[in-house]
Amino acid sequence: MNSCPEAALSVHNLDVIFRDASGVVHALHDLTFSLPPNGFLSLIGPSGCGKSTLLRVLAGLVPPTAGEVCYNTDQPKIGMVFQKANLMPWRRVLENISLPLELKGLPKKTILDRVHEVIRQVGLEGFERAYPRDLSGGMAQRVAIGRSLIQDPDILLLDEPFGALDALTRERMGDELQHIWHAHKKTVVLVTHSIPEAVYLSDQVLALSSRPGSIVLDMPVDLPRPRTSEIRYSDSFSKLTHKLRDTLQEDNTMIT
Amino acid sequence: MKSDTGKETTPQSTGLFSRLLYLAASLLIGVLLWQAATMVFGLPAFILPGPGQVWRRFIQSLAEGQLQQHTLTTLFEVLAGLLIGGLAATSLGYLLAKSAPLEKLLSPYLVASQSLPVVAIAPLLVIWFGPGIFSKILICSLTVFFPILINTVVGLREVPNDLRDLMRTLKASSTQTLWKLEVPAALPIYMGGLRVGATLSVIGAVVGELVGSDRGLGFLINIGRGQYDTALVFVAIFTLVFLAVTLYGLVLLIERQFLSWQSWRQDVR
Numbered sequence: 148m149n150s151c152p153e154a155a156l157s158v159h160n161l162d163v164i165f166r167d168a169s170g171v172v173h174a175l176h177d178l179t180f181s182l183p184p185n186g187f188l189s190l191i192g193p194s195g196c197g198k199s200t201l202l203r204v205l206a207g208l209v210p211p212t213a214g215e216v217c218y219n220t221d222q223p224k225i226g227m228v229f230q231k232a233n234l235m236p237w238r239r240v241l242e243n244i245s246l247p248l249e250l251k252g253l254p255k256k257t258i259l260d261r262v263h264e265v266i267r268q269v270g271l272e273g274f275e276r277a278y279p280r281d282l283s284g285g286m287a288q289r290v291a292i293g294r295s296l297i298q299d300p301d302i303l304l305l306d307e308p309f310g311a312l313d314a315l316t317r318e319r320m321g322d323e324l325q326h327i328w329h330a331h332k333k334t335v336v337l338v339t340h341s342i343p344e345a346v347y348l349s350d351q352v353l354a355l356s357s358r359p360g361s362i363v364l365d366m367p368v369d370l371p372r373p374r375t376s377e378i379r380y381s382d383s384f385s386k387l388t389h390k391l392r393d394t395l396q397e398d399n400t401m402i403t
Numbered sequence: 404m405k406s407d408t409g410k411e412t413t414p415q416s417t418g419l420f421s422r423l424l425y426l427a428a429s430l431l432i433g434v435l436l437w438q439a440a441t442m443v444f445g446l447p448a449f450i451l452p453g454p455g456q457v458w459r460r461f462i463q464s465l466a467e468g469q470l471q472q473h474t475l476t477t478l479f480e481v482l483a484g485l486l487i488g489g490l491a492a493t494s495l496g497y498l499l500a501k502s503a504p505l506e507k508l509l510s511p512y513l514v515a516s517q518s519l520p521v522v523a524i525a526p527l528l529v530i531w532f533g534p535g536i537f538s539k540i541l542i543c544s545l546t547v548f549f550p551i552l553i554n555t556v557v558g559l560r561e562v563p564n565d566l567r568d569l570m571r572t573l574k575a576s577s578t579q580t581l582w583k584l585e586v587p588a589a590l591p592i593y594m595g596g597l598r599v600g601a602t603l604s605v606i607g608a609v610v611g612e613l614v615g616s617d618r619g620l621g622f623l624i625n626i627g628r629g630q631y632d633t634a635l636v637f638v639a640i641f642t643l644v645f646l647a648v649t650l651y652g653l654v655l656l657i658e659r660q661f662l663s664w665q666s667w668r669q670d671v672r
Contacts, residue, residue: 206572227572233565237587237664246583250575278664298573 154219155334156205156302157181161214163200174200176359177214182351184219185332189345189352191391193398197360198338202227202306205336218301226295226333228308232287234279240266240290241275247298261297268327269293285316289323296327305337309344317341318376321348329373342395346387347374354391356398364394452634457641460634469623474642476618480536480608481650484543485600492548493593496555506556513552521546522610529615539611539619546607547600554596558589591665594658601650609643620646 161178164171174197182188190198203209204216206227226247234243244265248258266272269289279287288308295303305324309317321344328335339345345352346368354364368387370378378384434454440446441453448456464470499506525542532538562585570580612621620639627635 203568206568208568208571225572227569229565229569231565233563233569235566235584235587237590237662239664247573250570250573250579250583280664 154181155184155186156216156218156336158205158216159214161201161204161216162212163197163204163209164212173359175204176361178360178362179214180353180362180365182334182336185334187328187335187337187348187350189337189339189349190355191339191342191345191352192355192360192395193357194340196355196357198355199306201355201360202304202336202338205302206304220301223301224298225302225304226298226300227304228288228291228295228306230307230310232279232282232284232291234287234290234294236279239276239278240271240282243279243290244293244297246294251298265293265297268296268330270323284312285320288312288320292324292327296331299331301334303333303335305335307338307340310340317344322376324348325374342388342391343379346370346384346391347379352391354394354398363398364391366391449631449633452637456634457637460632461638461641464635464638470638470642473618473620473623473639474646476536477605477608477612477620477643478646480539480543480611480619481601481604481646483540484607485547485604487540488544488547488604489551489597489600491544492551493555496552497559499552500556500559513549516545517549521607525610525614529611534615534617536618539608539616542611543604543607546603550599550603551593551596554592554599555589558592558596559585561592562588591658591662594654594662598651598654598658601654602647605643605647605650 158181159179161175162173163175164173166172178201180188190201192198200209204211206225235246238246241262245258245262248261263275266275269292271286271289271293274282274286279290282290288311291308309320312320325348327333337345337348349368352364352366352368353362354366355361356363366387370381370383370387438454441451444451452460461470499509521542524545528538528541532541566584566588567580570584575583608619609621609624612619613625616622620643623639624636627633627639
């Protein structure tokens, strides 16, 4: 990852091609976009369009085949939240959240203070000593978000973190995410399947086409912040969701 | 949303008590049936000694110090074999799980060694390495090797890829990934291998001793057989059962200690 000062994150002419036993998969094609510091970007598109792949490229888990990804720091601290909470079942809530700091070898006292701060932020007081098996889906995902926040990341990458939750919990978690984002000013990239969720949370929405994924729409969302549920019923909100839906439908694909 | 995280300790402790009660009852019934059989069929003591005779033989061999001595020998062989075979299997298992080419290279030998019963090569090992303790430790090591190796490989393969990705995004070193992810994630399956290995090790030791030795419980069985001292054979057999069950229980205890987070598995058992 190279550093480039102007944007928190920028991607130039990115191509990703996988080669495996079953052949060649062209996952992403000629992606160029950038995200200002503290910006909130959503990636939306049909299943299998490479949204998750793009996120994994941003996280440094998948190397780009062509093009480049750069951050405004040399060694960006990355907080990633996966589709499933992805907790370590042998660690308690407390220890799951503290993992990133443990790996950095910080003193125990510092870690513990920070863990309790994060546990307050994500609303898990009283569950510090619970094991993941005792948590509901929403609570487990909060632990995952706490774990991604604890090292004060430069960028937060969220891969459909609320996909497995019921609709109401999902909206509430969205609000909480917005709240955390406001309070801590992070650069966020969110992969989602939900058009309203993308519009509600983001400053900028990228719509990707089906494979190979390329950008069909780079849409700014200039709704006032902080946003509350009311905004979902406003004209400007529905204009944006319509535009997004039309674009995705023109691409002749189904949104799940 | 589940809110109670408390463990239900009461039902489990009463469960333990009733389990002990059932165990005692089942043992008592077994001994009674045994006694009844000796009385009904009127078999001579060298064919089937009664529980009382076996008990007296047990006390006698304890008093002579013979039983302790042979039990310690067998126990030593079992533990040494478990340690050596376990260490070798764990290290090789780790390498195999990390390197697909190495696994492909070695798997014909591993499969072949698995289809060959250790019992069949035990005489060979005794010929090569003598009737002493060393050949028994070798047999034990070979017996425990495969289940521990397989469980190490499977355990490491089962480590979720998402968690590996997590460790990579957190820039964990390979040592950190080993101790903070791979070891704890593989432990449940690994411990299963160790449990099987512990009982197999006892079998290995006895097979080795039966084939040729001057010490150990297997040797004691041979002595008893040769002298038509069938009660002594029974004493040795019961001691072996006790040894194997204790070892199994010990591994289970360690397992529960380390894997207390996994209480769902205890429900299955």
